[in-house]
Amino acid sequence: MLELNNISVKYGAIEAVRDASISVKTGEVVAILGANGAGKSTLLNCIAGLIHPADGSISLAGQDITTIPAHVRPALGSVLVPEGRGVFADQNVQDNLVLGAYYKKYSKAKLQEKIDSCFAMFPRLAARRHQISGTLSGGEQQMLAIARALMGEPRMLLLDEPSLGLAPIIIQDIFRSLHSLREAGLTILLVEQMANQALQLADRAYVLETGRITLSGTGPELQRDPQVRAAYLGVH
Numbered sequence: 496m497l498e499l500n501n502i503s504v505k506y507g508a509i510e511a512v513r514d515a516s517i518s519v520k521t522g523e524v525v526a527i528l529g530a531n532g533a534g535k536s537t538l539l540n541c542i543a544g545l546i547h548p549a550d551g552s553i554s555l556a557g558q559d560i561t562t563i564p565a566h567v568r569p570a571l572g573s574v575l576v577p578e579g580r581g582v583f584a585d586q587n588v589q590d591n592l593v594l595g596a597y598y599k600k601y602s603k604a605k606l607q608e609k610i611d612s613c614f615a616m617f618p619r620l621a622a623r624r625h626q627i628s629g630t631l632s633g634g635e636q637q638m639l640a641i642a643r644a645l646m647g648e649p650r651m652l653l654l655d656e657p658s659l660g661l662a663p664i665i666i667q668d669i670f671r672s673l674h675s676l677r678e679a680g681l682t683i684l685l686v687e688q689m690a691n692q693a694l695q696l697a698d699r700a701y702v703l704e705t706g707r708i709t710l711s712g713t714g715p716e717l718q719r720d721p722q723v724r725a726a727y728l729g730v731h
């Protein structure tokens with residue numbers, strides 16, 4: 496579904512990502528683990544087209560998308576749920592969902608069906624459908640950001656730290672939703688600092704350290720890896 500070949504990203508003189516190669520197969524959930532500043536968001540933003548790589552190429556479902564603008568990429572199948580959620584704060588919940596389908600030409604009935612399925616997945620949003628999104632709690636905003644991304648029926652979801660700043664019980668809710676998306680066969684690339692939860696969800700994972708991929712393997716392999724246990728799982 497997704498292939499990154501030798502991607503490097505620079506911010507001026509700073510090389511935030513260096514020579515990173517990643518692949519995600521259809522139906523797979525792949526996690527990227529890494530400390531603050533490792534380059535995780537840079538990598539996801541690059542896949543979403545918000546930043547352009549200095550070197551390397553990206554292909555999605557066999558098509559080279561390296562130079563395709565960000566606003567075109569959802570229609571090709573990849574949708575980003577950005578770090579910090581990026582909900583349209585002055586729009587209500589339902590309008591945020593409608594905006595998530597901007598690249599689709601849904602009929603009125605189909606649009607309503609998609610909204611209803613988001614509300615079925617996240618009942619807390621259903622109860623708040625007319626609430627201005629900026630007044631939602633952090634957890635509700637994260638649910639909305641995920642639901643909005645699902646509105647266009649993406650082939651692949653790019654998730655940037657869905658657990659960021661949320662209480663443990665809400666994180667559990669979010670991960671429960673991600674498990675059900677996985678069961679439904681959705682392809683997911685997940686950036687997370689909650690390594691335990693991420694590795695339980697993921698088929699495979701990569702470790703990113705100061706812009707380089709230093710380790711990769713299946714979820715269980717990385718859960719057993721002494722380096723990963725010490726650095727990311729807090730187990731010594």
Ligand SMILES: Nc1ncnc2c1ncn2[C@@H]1O[C@H](COP(=O)(O)OP(=O)(O)OP(=O)(O)O)[C@@H](O)[C@H]1O
Pocket residue numbers: 506509511529530531532533534535536537538578
């Ligand atoms: N717009 C920018 N201009 C200059 N440097 C940037 C920019 N965005 C990110 N960086 C730098 O690139 C590096 C990687 O940042 P990035 O946000 O990708 O890390 P991250 O792994 O997502 O971190 P976090 O876990 O804190 O979200 C950092 O050193 C950061 O300071």
Ligand SMILES: [Mg+2]
Pocket residue numbers: 535536537578655656
């Ligand atoms: Mg980040």
